[in-house]
Amino acid sequence: MGMPQIAQNPGPDQQGDAATAAEQVLAGLDEQQRAAASAVQGPVCILAGAGTGKTRTITHRIAYGVHTGVYVPEQVLAVTFTARAAGELRGRLSALGVGGVQARTFHAAAMRQLRYFAPRVLGGPMPELIENKLRVVAAAASRARLTTDRASLRDLASEIEWAKTTLATPEDYPARAAKAGRELPFEAAAVAEVYRSYEAAKQRDGTLDFEDLLLVTAYALEEHRDVAREVRGQYRFFVVDEYQDVNPLQQRLLDAWLGGRAEVCVVGDPNQTIYSFTGADPDYLLGFADRYPDAAVVKLERDYRSTPQVVGLANKLIGQAPPRKGLPGLRLLGQRRDSVEPRFVEHPDEPAEAAAVAKACRELVDGGLPASEIAVLFRINAQSQVYEAALTDVGVPYVLKGGERFFERPEVREAVLLLRGAAAGGSEPGALVPTVRDVLASTGWVEHRPPAGGAARDRWQSLAALVDLAVDLVAEEPTLDLGGFVAHLAERAAAQHAPTVQGVTLASMHAAKGLEWDAVFVVGLVDGVVPIAQSQSRPEAVEEERRLLYVAVTRAREQLTLSWSLARNPGGRRSRPRSRFLDGLAPDSAAARRPAKRPKVVLEGEAGERFERLRAWRSSTASEASVPAYVVFTDATLQAIAEARPSSLRELSGLPGIGARKLELYGADVLAQLAD
Numbered sequence: 001m002g003m004p005q006i007a008q009n010p011g012p013d014q015q016g017d018a019a020t021a022a023e024q025v026l027a028g029l030d031e032q033q034r035a036a037a038s039a040v041q042g043p044v045c046i047l048a049g050a051g052t053g054k055t056r057t058i059t060h061r062i063a064y065g066v067h068t069g070v071y072v073p074e075q076v077l078a079v080t081f082t083a084r085a086a087g088e089l090r091g092r093l094s095a096l097g098v099g100g101v102q103a104r105t106f107h108a109a110a111m112r113q114l115r116y117f118a119p120r121v122l123g124g125p126m127p128e129l130i131e132n133k134l135r136v137v138a139a140a141a142s143r144a145r146l147t148t149d150r151a152s153l154r155d156l157a158s159e160i161e162w163a164k165t166t167l168a169t170p171e172d173y174p175a176r177a178a179k180a181g182r183e184l185p186f187e188a189a190a191v192a193e194v195y196r197s198y199e200a201a202k203q204r205d206g207t208l209d210f211e212d213l214l215l216v217t218a219y220a221l222e223e224h225r226d227v228a229r230e231v232r233g234q235y236r237f238f239v240v241d242e243y244q245d246v247n248p249l250q251q252r253l254l255d256a257w258l259g260g261r262a263e264v265c266v267v268g269d270p271n272q273t274i275y276s277f278t279g280a281d282p283d284y285l286l287g288f289a290d291r292y293p294d295a296a297v298v299k300l301e302r303d304y305r306s307t308p309q310v311v312g313l314a315n316k317l318i319g320q321a322p323p324r325k326g327l328p329g330l331r332l333l334g335q336r337r338d339s340v341e342p343r344f345v346e347h348p349d350e351p352a353e354a355a356a357v358a359k360a361c362r363e364l365v366d367g368g369l370p371a372s373e374i375a376v377l378f379r380i381n382a383q384s385q386v387y388e389a390a391l392t393d394v395g396v397p398y399v400l401k402g403g404e405r406f407f408e409r410p411e412v413r414e415a416v417l418l419l420r421g422a423a424a425g426g427s428e429p430g431a432l433v434p435t436v437r438d439v440l441a442s443t444g445w446v447e448h449r450p451p452a453g454g455a456a457r458d459r460w461q462s463l464a465a466l467v468d469l470a471v472d473l474v475a476e477e478p479t480l481d482l483g484g485f486v487a488h489l490a491e492r493a494a495a496q497h498a499p500t501v502q503g504v505t506l507a508s509m510h511a512a513k514g515l516e517w518d519a520v521f522v523v524g525l526v527d528g529v530v531p532i533a534q535s536q537s538r539p540e541a542v543e544e545e546r547r548l549l550y551v552a553v554t555r556a557r558e559q560l561t562l563s564w565s566l567a568r569n570p571g572g573r574r575s576r577p578r579s580r581f582l583d584g585l586a587p588d589s590a591a592a593r594r595p596a597k598r599p600k601v602v603l604e605g606e607a608g609e610r611f612e613r614l615r616a617w618r619s620s621t622a623s624e625a626s627v628p629a630y631v632v633f634t635d636a637t638l639q640a641i642a643e644a645r646p647s648s649l650r651e652l653s654g655l656p657g658i659g660a661r662k663l664e665l666y667g668a669d670v671l672a673q674l675a676d
Contacts, residue, residue, distance in 0.1 A: 022067035025060050025096060033057045036298040040065035043292035044265040045285075049330040050272065050314070050554035051305025051516070058239055058267055059089060063096040071237055073100030077257070078239040080105055085241060085514075102235070106250050107210055110217040117227050121220040130202070130209045133157040140197035146186060155185035160195050164211035165247040165279035170196035181538050187624075214253045221256035232259045243268035243288075247279035262292055271318050271330055274510060274548045276541075286326030301333050303554075305516055308334030309341050310560050314553045316585055321543055332554075342553075342560040344586040348574060350386055350524070353565040357521045358390035360561070361504050364519055371397055373518040375505040377552045379529050384506045387523070397461055397503035401511045407493040411459045415440055415466055416493075420486050427482035435482050436470045461503055468502065509552040520556035522549070525564040525579040528636070536634055549581050562586070568654045573644075610674060611642035617673050621666070632666065645674055 026034050033053055036046045037060040048054035062078065065071035078101060080086045089103035102109070115126045130136060134150075137157045141148045148156070159182070163169075168176040173195060174188035184191055202209065208216065221228045235257060240246065243266035246254070258264060266288060273282040289295050303311050311334035323329070347353035357376060365371050376387050376398075384400060391398045407413070418439050427435055437447060445463045466489075473480055473488065480488075505517065524530065531545030553560060562582065566574035578586070618632045633641075637658065646652040649667045658667075 019068075021097065022064055025063045025067055029053075029057070029060060030302055032298065032300050032302060033060070036300065037061040037064050039265075039296045039298060040068065040070045041263070043262045043288070043295040045288045045292075045295050045297045045327065046265065046267045046300065047297065047327060047330055048267055048269055048300040049303060049332045050269065050551075051303040051332070052300035053302075053304060054241075054267060054300065055085075055088060055092065057300060058241065058265070059092040059096060061265065062093060062101055062239065063098045065237070066098050066101075073098055074102070075234065075236040076101045076239070077109065077235040077237070078103040078241070079109060079254070080241045081245060082514075083108070089241075106253065107213055110213040110253060113231060114213060114217045114220065117220055117224075120227060121216070121224060128205075128207045129213070130207050133160065133198075133209060136198055136201055137194065140194045140201060143197050144190060144193045146190060146194065152185045156191065156194055159184065159191050160198055161211060162277075162279050163195055164209075164215070165249045166281075167248045167252070170199065181541065183534055211249060214249050218249075218253040218256040221253075221259070228256070228259060231257065232261070236261075236263060238264045240264065240266045241268075244270055244273045244282045244285045245275050245280045246284050247281060249279070251281070251284050262294075269330065270324065270327060271547055272513065272551050274513065274544060274551055276544055283326075286324060289327060297327065299328065299330060301330055302335050303332040304335050305557055306332075306334060306554060307336050307339040307558055309339055310334075310553065310556050310558075313342050313560070313585060314550055317546065317553060317581060318550045320581070320584065321546055339558050342556075342562060344582065345561060345563040346578070347563060347565040349567040349570045349572060350565045351390075351570060353523060353563055354386040354390035355393075357387065357523060357561075357563065358394045358396060360521070361391060361396050362394040364559075365396055369518060370502065371504050372399075372502050374521075375507060375512065375515075375517040375519070375555065376521045376523060377507055377509050377512050377555065378522075378524050379509055379532060379548075381508055383524050383529075387506055391504060391506075398506050399461070399503040401505055401507035407489075409459075409462050411443070411462050412466070414443065415463055416486070416489055418442065419482065419489070423482040423486045429479040429481045432474050432480055432482060432485055433467070433470050436467055436485065440467065464502060509548050512555050513551050516555050516557055518557050519559040519561075520552070521561045521563065522552045523563050525549075525562055525582060526576045527579055528576070530579045530581065533634055533637055536636060546581050549579070572654065607642050607645075610645065611638060613673055614638045614642060614670070617669065621669070633662070641670060641674070646671070647674070 026037060029037055030053075033056065036044075036057050040061060046054070046057065048057065058078070062071065062076055065076070066073050078086070078089055080089065080103065083105055086103040086105055086108070090101070093099070093101050093103070104112070111129075114121070118124065118126045134153050134157060137160065138148065138153055141153065141156060146152075159177070162182070163173050163176070166176065166180075170192045173192040177184060177188050177191070186194075202212070221231060238254070238257060240254065245268075254264070266285065268285045270282060270285060273280065273285075276282070289297055306314070311332045315331055319331075345353075345356065347356060361371070361374055361376075364374055378384065378387070388398060388400070407416075419436065422435065422439050440463050441447075443463070445460065447464070447467070470485060473485065477484075505512075505515075507515075509522075528536075530549055531542045535541035535545050553562075564576075564578040564582075566576050568576070614633075615635075615638060618638065622632050637655065640655045641652070644651070644655055646655065649663060649671070652658055652667055652670060653663050
């Protein structure tokens with residue numbers, strides 16, 4: 001790592017130039033952004049609402065601190081949650097004339113430090129890193145005599161990650177999981193045994209996982225004074241982005257970096273806290289002013305992304321939430337021109353909803369809106385299939401976000417290899433786009449002739465995205481040659497910064513965070529989905545679902561449509577209530593009214609007997625698994641089962657609160673209870 005070189009005291013001319021540069025950094029910022037950017041010392045909390053220019057503000061704050069001489073660039077560490085966000089920070093700082101600032105993810109920063117200090121801390125070189133837990137988890141599950149498939153292995157790996165990020169040991173995992181209301185793939189004791197065996201296997205093999213990177217780095221700083229002295233001498237000023245998503249393990253590392261100092265700026269939005277299921281703890285943001293009583297708290301509320309109509313709906317939605325203790329709330333102020341009001345649309349069933357959304361997408365594309373500026377957002381990934389089919393039917397391309405990473409797709413890897421080979425033979429400046437087209441044509445790709453659908457269409461879109469990227473880059477740098485283009489692709493691949501693929505984005509609400517589109521369709525807004533059924537027994541979980549919908553709404557720049565369907569399948573009973581979060585937002589017309597909320601138990605006769613029988617079965621099942629009863633099924637789900645009396649797994653899967661995992665675990669037992 002090495003100690004930074006401290007700049008010499010500047011002369012009068014240099015001081016004048018620095019003062020001018022500092023003022024230029026603040027120029028163009030609004031009043032709130034300027035207040036945040038000029039608060040460069042002491043503990044600072046920036047509450048940045050959606051679309052308020054958060055990244056612009058924090059990069060200008062760092063640049064202002066450098067130009068005023070408060071910061072030495074090499075002594076600033078900006079921590080983000082994604083490599084792409086870190087790359088964007090570095091790029092913007094470079095454009096502001098500031099180099100040398102370290103902008104990294106928590107894991108990248110920890111890896112860099114641990115690799116340097118491993119001989120001192122671990123007595124040898126950096127251990128091998130486990131990039132995929134599944135193999136080790138599978139072996140641990142086998143030793144615990146659990147029968148698993150790939151889905152349950154992923155669930156076990158997720159539970160181990162949650163335990164480690166919340167600093168839970170195998171011994172206290174069962175109690176911590178029960179308190180947090182975790183939905184477990186196996187009984188808690190069995191998960192704890194797999195966790196214990198997994199940790200023992202890593203210790204035996206001398207390997208680390210990604211959570212260990214943070215844990216061991218924090219330990220090195222806490223227990224090795226020489227390491228702490230060197231790291232804290234290197235890094236004196238810290239910026240933490242998306243602070244509402246920090247988990248206890250990350251906070252422990254941040255505390256170790258700080259070593260009791262208060263030169264930290266945290267940036268976050270309490271209204272976008274949506275990752276508690278991964279261990280994120282919003283209390284660190286909400287309690288920041290309690291922890292640092294002298295902290296400067298600055299709010300960014302001017303929304304430059306969305307129209308006042310979208311902003312107004314977002315404010316109403318989040319305004320219905322109970323007040324939260326801690327920092328003051330945020331109320332967005334729309335800065336754009338007025339536009340159309342958000343639309344609320346009810347449909348008879350899910351295929352009809354998907355067909356209507358696909359038709360609207362077709363009309364937008366035909367009207368000149370690029371498909372890449374349209375998104376369809378849903379609560380769970382399983383909802384995407386019906387929209388994939390509907391968009392295919394109307395000939396609109398789509399991109400499924402959260403799938404295979406762009407630069408890891410076989411066709412992209414092949415294309416990059418071919419482009420690199422062609423670049424080795426030299427290329428003429430000004431001929432980049434036709435050269436890229438010719439190289440891709442050698443793979444069988446034909447421009448303007450996308451295949452009908454499926455995997456072939458995905459492959460065509462990936463290659464078309466490379467051509468579009470070449471066109472965009474030439475517009476910025478006309479003399480760019482093929483060698484420069486290949487180098488640019490390598491940089492993007494390292495940062496996982498994929499080019500824009502021309503297709504409607506299909507994404508879960510979680511995956512949409514941090515993104516934005518001109519037109520957004522938020523679909524499937526029925527109770528049991530939004531909020532998700534398993535959240536309904538815990539008020540704090542329901543409020544996180546509200547914030548998730550808020551995130552989805554604030555992705556829209558200009559056009560927003562929210563929709564729901566009364567039945568899952570055509571011909572089904574149209575009894576699904578629209579999401580409770582739409583009450584007071586959607587027009588209360590006959591076509592959009594949410595059915596009245598039913599009391600918990602209103603069943604009589606045979607339906608009531610079935611309900612009580614199901615409750616008794618649930619109680620026994622929950623007791624055997626050592627989990628709360630609601631983890632098996634909520635009362636609302638049992639009531640729906642008792643009323644519908646499904647006779648097959650297919651019929652059962654159509655009811656609210658019955659996901660694929662629940663169907664696998666309990667489907668046969670439920671049908672047996674109904675048959676009795």
